[in-house]
Amino acid sequence: MTRPIRCCDQSHTEVEAKDLPLCCPTPGMSRWNGHPRVFLKIEETGEARCPYCGTLYALKGGPLKAAGH
Template sequence: MNNKIINVDQKNLPLFCPTQKENLFSSHPRVFLDITKTGVVSCPYCGTTYKLK
């Protein structure tokens, strides 16, 4: 699993993983992540954690 933490702004919503900026772009299916409820969410595929600023 990945221990990477990425900070995101409201302008980056809706949030999905992997993002086009990541090297993982074609490594797992694109999954949309709901970060608005808790402000933090982890990708179930790669474990990347996203934090809302």
């Protein structure tokens, strides 16, 4: 049995482009109210860290390419 991801319990979480826009805590986290929701910019660098809990989010496949570039 797998344990649900809890806000502030994990130091690293992978997300996919379909999960954007990214916020922490994410809607799927069991402690969705662990701290105020904050939106994180992850598209350009492929990584973002939550300023509240320190969770590092990594975008699967790396940064998104800008259209036309």
